[in-house]
Structure formats: structure tokens, C-alpha cells
Amino acid sequence: MLINRRHLLHAAAASGLYSLLPSLTLAATAMDKRLVVIIQRGGMDSLDAVQPWGDPAFKLLRPNTELIAPAPAFAVDNFFAFNDALKPLHSLFEAKELSVVHSVSTPYRARSHFDAQDFLERGADDHSNLESGWVNRLITLLGGRKVEFAADIGTGASYIMRGPAPTLNVYPKSDLSFWADSTQFLQLLYQNDPAYKSVLDSIEATGTEKPDKSNPDHASATHEVAALAAKMLKQDCRIAAFSLYGWDTHAQQTNNLKKSLAELSDAITTLKAELGEVWANTLVVVASEFGRTAHFNGTGGTDHGTGGAAFFAGGLMAGGQGGKIITTRWPGVADDKLFEGRDLNPTDDVRRYIGWALASFYDLTPDKLTSTIFPGLDMGQQLRMI
Amino acid sequence: MSESDYITAFRFGFGAMPNKSFDPANELKTLPTPDPSIDQVLSVRILAERAQQKAYKDSGRAPEEKKKLQELFRDYELADLDAEIKNAASSDAMFTNRLAAFWANHFCLGKGKQILRSISGLYETSLRQKIFGNFSDLLITAELHPAMVSYLNLDESIGPHSKAGQRTGKGFNENLGREILELHTLGVDGGYAQADVIALSKILTGWHIPKDQGEVQFTPNRAEPGAKTLLGQSFGGDRPNPEDTYAAFESLAKHPATAKFIGTKLARHFFGPQSAAAAKAIADVFLSSKGNLVEVYHTMLALNDASAPLGAQNRTDFEFLVSALRASPLRAHAFDEQQKQDGAEKPNPITSGAMQNLTQQLWKAPSPKGWPDDPAFWISPTIITARLKLIPAIVRHYQDVDPLIFAEAALGPLMTPNTRSTIKLASNRLQSIGLVLASPDFNRR
Numbered sequence: 041m042l043i044n045r046r047h048l049l050h051a052a053a054a055s056g057l058y059s060l061l062p063s064l065t066l067a068a069t070a071m072d073k074r075l076v077v078i079i080q081r082g083g084m085d086s087l088d089a090v091q092p093w094g095d096p097a098f099k100l101l102r103p104n105t106e107l108i109a110p111a112p113a114f115a116v117d118n119f120f121a122f123n124d125a126l127k128p129l130h131s132l133f134e135a136k137e138l139s140v141v142h143s144v145s146t147p148y149r150a151r152s153h154f155d156a157q158d159f160l161e162r163g164a165d166d167h168s169n170l171e172s173g174w175v176n177r178l179i180t181l182l183g184g185r186k187v188e189f190a191a192d193i194g195t196g197a198s199y200i201m202r203g204p205a206p207t208l209n210v211y212p213k214s215d216l217s218f219w220a221d222s223t224q225f226l227q228l229l230y231q232n233d234p235a236y237k238s239v240l241d242s243i244e245a246t247g248t249e250k251p252d253k254s255n256p257d258h259a260s261a262t263h264e265v266a267a268l269a270a271k272m273l274k275q276d277c278r279i280a281a282f283s284l285y286g287w288d289t290h291a292q293q294t295n296n297l298k299k300s301l302a303e304l305s306d307a308i309t310t311l312k313a314e315l316g317e318v319w320a321n322t323l324v325v326v327a328s329e330f331g332r333t334a335h336f337n338g339t340g341g342t343d344h345g346t347g348g349a350a351f352f353a354g355g356l357m358a359g360g361q362g363g364k365i366i367t368t369r370w371p372g373v374a375d376d377k378l379f380e381g382r383d384l385n386p387t388d389d390v391r392r393y394i395g396w397a398l399a400s401f402y403d404l405t406p407d408k409l410t411s412t413i414f415p416g417l418d419m420g421q422q423l424r425m426i
Numbered sequence: 427m428s429e430s431d432y433i434t435a436f437r438f439g440f441g442a443m444p445n446k447s448f449d450p451a452n453e454l455k456t457l458p459t460p461d462p463s464i465d466q467v468l469s470v471r472i473l474a475e476r477a478q479q480k481a482y483k484d485s486g487r488a489p490e491e492k493k494k495l496q497e498l499f500r501d502y503e504l505a506d507l508d509a510e511i512k513n514a515a516s517s518d519a520m521f522t523n524r525l526a527a528f529w530a531n532h533f534c535l536g537k538g539k540q541i542l543r544s545i546s547g548l549y550e551t552s553l554r555q556k557i558f559g560n561f562s563d564l565l566i567t568a569e570l571h572p573a574m575v576s577y578l579n580l581d582e583s584i585g586p587h588s589k590a591g592q593r594t595g596k597g598f599n600e601n602l603g604r605e606i607l608e609l610h611t612l613g614v615d616g617g618y619a620q621a622d623v624i625a626l627s628k629i630l631t632g633w634h635i636p637k638d639q640g641e642v643q644f645t646p647n648r649a650e651p652g653a654k655t656l657l658g659q660s661f662g663g664d665r666p667n668p669e670d671t672y673a674a675f676e677s678l679a680k681h682p683a684t685a686k687f688i689g690t691k692l693a694r695h696f697f698g699p700q701s702a703a704a705a706k707a708i709a710d711v712f713l714s715s716k717g718n719l720v721e722v723y724h725t726m727l728a729l730n731d732a733s734a735p736l737g738a739q740n741r742t743d744f745e746f747l748v749s750a751l752r753a754s755p756l757r758a759h760a761f762d763e764q765q766k767q768d769g770a771e772k773p774n775p776i777t778s779g780a781m782q783n784l785t786q787q788l789w790k791a792p793s794p795k796g797w798p799d800d801p802a803f804w805i806s807p808t809i810i811t812a813r814l815k816l817i818p819a820i821v822r823h824y825q826d827v828d829p830l831i832f833a834e835a836a837l838g839p840l841m842t843p844n845t846r847s848t849i850k851l852a853s854n855r856l857q858s859i860g861l862v863l864a865s866p867d868f869n870r871r
Contacts, residue, residue, distance in 0.1 A: 151623075210808075219814055222852070225848055225852055225861055226861075228847075228848045229845060229848045229861055229865055229866075230866065232842070232844050235802070239805055239807050240810075243807045243811055243814075288601075288793075290578075290600070291582045337600070338582075338586055338591070338597020338598045339584075339596065339597070339599040343599055343601070
């Protein structure tokens, strides 16, 4: 299926997508910027990913010492050490292109994956009456009118991209040769059904190139997804979002978490490598719906918790918090410091860090963020993330 | 067949049946006889997997033993997928098969331990034995099934004050306990607290698959002793026993929040997201009949929503595939066709192979919440792209069918004028039949 942009734009206009958008002009600066949002679905154990060895209580926290490395493998400052599965990110950290915000969460306090993910993606609590994701609202704010402006990569329909602004949903496997000469018929078939029609527009805009599987080291699904995100961001796309799975480590966490952390490392290093020069103008935000219990449970894992961590990466980080592990206030992991006696205590709202990063990145005033992107958020004191 | 027949067939089945009438209520009159051999088959598979795992370890992790292990998983996995799709595509009991798919997604399995690959298909078979009984029996069967016990880590959970817990220093996790409350019974707003998650998780300790056994058993030495308070009610005592778990499940099954949650899910699945009145009607019968599922289904079929126009929901990938295979009689050998690739046998391209290439992976949901009953999810570009890619493999079997007759049989009065005129324009027969399967008329329900 060939991309015919003129046709596509015509189709998008005819389907009424444009009428939903305010007539903003996209600022040239925003056009240069690339945003990638990665959601770690399942709840990452931030205490295992970025370990607070400087807190004396941490060494006592997980008494079965074989469960975690006996010594800090990748100390990144005098307090924290990366899990060794994050080793590939170490050089990025040293180049000040990566920072971690620790002991944060959304204001959501119950422990359901799905409600917590909805909160993170909606960017507000469920009393906000918002049925759109915050990235979708950001697209509208930035004036991203084209369907190619933002892509949801993977199985699609994630809440963070949901809403009136047109987005693409792409997956790195499209081979539609049977339909190669049938596009016109599919267009006719879907012309009266707006939902199907916009789906077809999306498929056409994506094109049908197959991923390069020649390099066996880079054959993983995560690598393909990250590479596709980078490819699209180098073309017309300015915002991409995708998800990483495998964080719900209720049992045998030590090995299982390493696999997921290795995928996270792969995703970020792939983005940097594939984006090339564009990396200098890229912001990557990685967040999970919640953290996990501070103590290991009885099965070598951790259960659903509260405070967690978020990652920020990109070429612009060096001018801000790059090369740092930041916390608004380290809560401590002694038993009496834990949230409800069990979880890492969140000492700040993760949306504040994302909010200030977006504010610098897109030159947005804080009131734009609190009125549109993260309703209900108190932006508080300015944070120079970038 | 009238338009209302087509509506019923799309809503409660997999589309119209050529030359046959479909009445879902008929399937509630003569219920399928339970098949007691399922537990034996399950046990044989678990033991076979364990024996091969042992052989692999004993061989010093020899590559050829690993290969045998992988082949064992693959064979079971493909055989179950083939059987599932072939059965749904050929059986007249369409409503039964839709209900089985609904419940398998409600009590869903996802990717997890290797053993799941050899028993996940059988899990749905086990659930089928209970979907016309009482909800509490279905609940017990689901939660204490070897597949669920493995998937949500109950097999590793041990009461910290049990004998085994004291000896090994091990304890429990909250995985299954939480998901039972949040996803299988009360629902996330069902009024439980963290303390209830912990209480249920402790009640569940003791259940596991013993090393030399092929089934889930209760071992008192692994179970947390002492009373546990779940939703204000006390369960268990100094001598833990299976009855504590059954009593807790009975109590959850009869809880009004469970009735409401199941009513909402059934209504949403069959009638779409805007079906609050239907949800309440189903919940009321669920509660008053104490979870009698046949009464619940009868209520559902008798609602006005049952005959309302279609379009509030979209077919899942599984429903799409089965409906496409049922749309017209298939060529005789379609289900048994085997393909070779690089000397190895390839999964059948219209059954297991087809399912593996769609977005929805049976018994491998992306999370314990299952595949969403969200109509928008099933018309994303990813979903439709995969269906468009699959269609050529299916229409290959319809080579000698006239496209207009095919379209009439598949869609009847549901066919929109636009679909009718578009399929007439197609440049060849296969393309024309492919367009029928790709049409919104065929994919909405």
C-alpha cells in the first residue's frame, strides 16, 4: 500500500478530524522536538532497579542477601547504584543524558494495576471527567493536526494517546501485499464508517516496510518497536509512545526483573542509536504505574506498592538534571518510613517532574500544564529538568 | 433467515449458520455432559512436562533435551489451539462457545511459566464443564486450576507461620489474592481493602502442585494457620483445611458486588458499553438465584437489548477468525492441511497459525485483566492490519464460491448497500470475498 499524502490529508479532513482541533500554528521549535513516552506496565520495583545503597536500612530490607547483588555493581553516585541489567545505560548517565527521579508516584494510592495505569495515562484522577490521555491533549496543545504527528506503537489503543487529536497506531509488522491493488476498494468499503475509515488512513500513512531482522542481536520485539519509533520520529512524527511489559514481579524477581530492565536499556539505547542527530532534540520519559513493596514477599518477589521511579533521557538532559538521581526528599526505607508500613513512600508527584520537563522542552507556561495536560496538579517550585 | 435471526446469530454466536437455525436458548435445555477425563489429561501433561524438565536437568542441560522440551510445549500448544478453533468453527453450539470464550477471558491466563504452554488450552476445557452450573463452582475451578495456580504464583505462596514456612523462611505473595478480588469477583470498586487482599492471600496458601503430582492439592503444612478476616468475616483456624478456601470463595461468589461486576461484564460483552439497565437486570438475577448461571443466561437472552440493532460491539480476533471460517462450508481438508517450511511442519494457517498471527493471543492476555471488551480496541489499525493479512489464507478455501452468494449467506439483511456495491466492483472473486470479511458489517456485532 503506497502512501499518498495528499489523499490522506484529504481523507482526514473529510472524516472530520480537523474540525475538532483549534487552529494553532505549530511553532518551529516544537517541530524540531521529539518526545517519546514509554510506559512500564506492571509496576517496576524502583528499589531493585536503582538501589539506594546509601540508606543503611536498605541492606537490612531484603534479608535474603542472595536476592540482590552483595555489592553495588554500578554505583552512579555515593547513594544509588543501578541494577547491573541497566549497565548499557551507564554511559548515557555519565554523558548526563539520563536522569532518574526516585520515590515518586502519581497521587493514586490503591494498588490496582489498571486504575493506576489509567491515572498515569489520563494524567489526572478519575473524577476529572477526562476521557483522553495526556499525550493526546498535548498533541492538541502543540497544534499537531496531522495524523502522522504522533504514533502509538504496539498493540495500540493505549489510554495515553486516546482522544480527539488524530494519532497513528503502528506495529512493526505490516505486510499487506494481497491488498496491494485493493486499496481503492478498501477505501470504498470503509467510506461510511468513520472508525474504519480512520483506521485505514492510519495504515496507509504508516507504510508497510518490514523490520530488519538481519541482526540477530536486535531481533527482539522491544528493539523493533524502539527502532520503528525512531524511524517515524526522523520522518514526520514528533511524538511516539509505547509500552514495555514484564514488571509485575510477584515471584523470583531477581532474574525476571533483569530481563525487563535489559529491555528498557535496549529500548533507550536503540532510540539514541537510531535517532542519530535527532537525539539532541529528543526527550524520553519512562514511567510505571506504581512501585512495589519494599520488603520481598514470601516468594522471592514483591507485591503491588506505591512509590517508584521514573527515567528521563535525551540530548537536552545535559543542560538540566542529566547524570543525576534526584529525589524531592528521600523517604528512607526503614520500616517506620514506609507507606502504610510496606511500600516505598512517594515524596512527590511524578507528574510534577514530567510537567516541568515538558514546560522547558516545549516552552509551555505552567498554567498550560495544570489546565490541560495534568489537571489538578500543583506544579510547585520550578524544577530545571532540561 | 430474518434480520432478527441474523442479529441473534451475530450477537450470541459466530454469525449465521448456512441452512440451520440458531436459538441460543436451546443450548440451555440440554446441557453438555461433563467430561471427567479432563483432569486425567491435565495430570498426564503436567507429569510429562516435569519428566522432561528433569531429563533436561539430569542431562546437564543438553541442547537435545531442551529441544524435546520445546517440542513438547509446542505440540500441546498447537494441538489445543487447533482443537479450540476447529471446534468453534464446526460446532452448532455457538452460544456455548461464546460463553466459554467469555469466561476464559474473565478468568484469564496470560504469558507466564513454561508449564502454561502445555495446559492453558485445557484450562478453558475445564472451565467449560462449569459454565452452566453455579458461579461459585466455576470460581473454584478457575482459581484452583493448575494453570491459574501457576500463572498468578499461588504455587510458590507459603504461609510464613506454617510448618513449611517456618522451616524454609518462605512466605506468601498477593498476586492471585488481589486479582480474585479485583478482577474475578468484587471488582476494583467492590469495597475491599489491602487487609482483605492479605487475608485472602493467606487463606489461599497451602494450594500448590506437589512435585511428584499432576494436580493441585492442599497441603496443610504449607498453609498459614490462624483465623483470617476477609470482608469482616472470619475464615480458618488453627488447623487450615481446604474448606476455608471453599467457604471464602462461596462468600465472594454471593457478594452483591460480585453480582454487579459480573452483570456489568456480561452486558458489556454481549450488548456493548452503554447497557447499564441490562447489567442491572443480569446482576439482580445473579444475586437472587445465588449465582445460577443458566438462569443468568436466560435473563440475558430475554432482555430487549438482545434484539436491539447490532454495532455496539466489535468482534474479537477469535470471533472474527471463527466467523470467517464458518461463513461458508470450507473445503474438506481445510482443517487438516499441513504446510512444510524449511522441512518443519508449520502451524495450520487457518487455525493455530491464523490465531498466532492475530493480535489476540488465546490464553496469553497481556495482563490478568484479559482482552478488553472495549469496542474501540477491536478496530485499531494493528487489529485490522492483522485481519487484512490473514484474509488471503482464509479466502483461498472459498475459491469456488460465488462472492455474492457468500456475502448473502454471511451478512444477509445486515449487508449495507455500500458493502454490496463495493464487493461487486472487486477485480476478482477472492478479492471480493476478502472484502466481505474485511467489511465493517462483518466485523461489528
